[in-house]
Amino acid sequence: MTRIIVHAGFHKTGTTNLQSFLSANRARLKPHASIYMGHQLGEARRLGRIYGERPVIWRRWLFRRALRRFLATLPDAPVILISRESFAGAIPGATRLGRPVTRYAPMAVPLAREIVAGCHRRFGANAQVELLYTTRARDGFLRSVWGHQLRTKRLTEDLASFTAHFPADLDLAAEIATAVAPVTVHTATLEDVAGVPLGPGRLLLDLLGVSQAERAGFAPPDDHHTGPSAALRDRFLRMNRSRPKGKALRQEKERLWREESQAREH
Numbered sequence: 001m002t003r004i005i006v007h008a009g010f011h012k013t014g015t016t017n018l019q020s021f022l023s024a025n026r027a028r029l030k031p032h033a034s035i036y037m038g039h040q041l042g043e044a045r046r047l048g049r050i051y052g053e054r055p056v057i058w059r060r061w062l063f064r065r066a067l068r069r070f071l072a073t074l075p076d077a078p079v080i081l082i083s084r085e086s087f088a089g090a091i092p093g094a095t096r097l098g099r100p101v102t103r104y105a106p107m108a109v110p111l112a113r114e115i116v117a118g119c120h121r122r123f124g125a126n127a128q129v130e131l132l133y134t135t136r137a138r139d140g141f142l143r144s145v146w147g148h149q150l151r152t153k154r155l156t157e158d159l160a161s162f163t164a165h166f167p168a169d170l171d172l173a174a175e176i177a178t179a180v181a182p183v184t185v186h187t188a189t190l191e192d193v194a195g196v197p198l199g200p201g202r203l204l205l206d207l208l209g210v211s212q213a214e215r216a217g218f219a220p221p222d223d224h225h226t227g228p229s230a231a232l233r234d235r236f237l238r239m240n241r242s243r244p245k246g247k248a249l250r251q252e253k254e255r256l257w258r259e260e261s262q263a264r265e266h
Contacts, residue, residue, distance in 0.1 A: 004127060021219075022081075024220075028214075028217060033081040040070075044066040045086060048087045049086040071118050087112075089101075093145050093165075102167065104172055137191055141172075197220055
């Protein structure tokens with residue numbers, strides 16, 4: 001029986017760190033799982049986000065078709081591990097019909113159902129499908145999302161105004177678990193792995209049953225994947241408010257972000 005673990009989200013919850021860990025340790029993980037992420041996923045890697053930006057039935061169908069095409073290419077293996085945060089939809093704060101996306105459930109639940117159905121279709125009804133969602137405390141999550149939207153979009157709201165759009169009880173995964181039951185849904189918070197040498201990668205080692213003795217040889221993830229500093233977020237906000245939107249604004253923000261990122265590495 002094939003076991004398929006799909007790390008399907010969420011954004012800004014240590015996903016890049018987790019994927020960096022997988023990339024750095026792909027060879028060591030080979031006896032435990034076949035790993036697929038990034039461009040290996042084909043069009044499915046972006047169509048989850050596109051569906052999330054506007055969850056209409058034909059976009060869901062496009063995701064379903066792309067996911068099935070990807071799964072059809074996979075050779076049989078005892079354990080398969082797939083990671084892609086856009087399998088939960090669009091990042092919160094993205095605009096949908098003039099309003100910001102404030103909840104995952106309307107997009108993540110249908111996508112989760114498609115993932116489960118697609119895996120069973122490819123590997124059989126008895127395949128053991130498990131979903132993993134990394135989460136994060138509300139304040140840190142929204143601060144990170146806000147910083148991302150400042151950098152990538154022309155967001156002009158300050159943090160307090162942006163946060164006010166979101167419900168006070170921002171539970172990222174509860175509705176998904178209910179919707180796909182009895183499929184197992186694993187959740188873990190970013191705070192649970194704060195300061196842990198292998199970071200969010202430890203969650204996957206736990207799920208894969210990698211022994212403590214084996215873990216000593218695993219490389220830690222690249223820890224440079226953090227959001228803009230507070231100073232740079234403030235600068236982005238001023239730029240978004242004062243400059244006309246367009247390519248020049250995007251390029252200038254990306255230049256500043258690239259310079260800050262490079263400075264952190266040295």
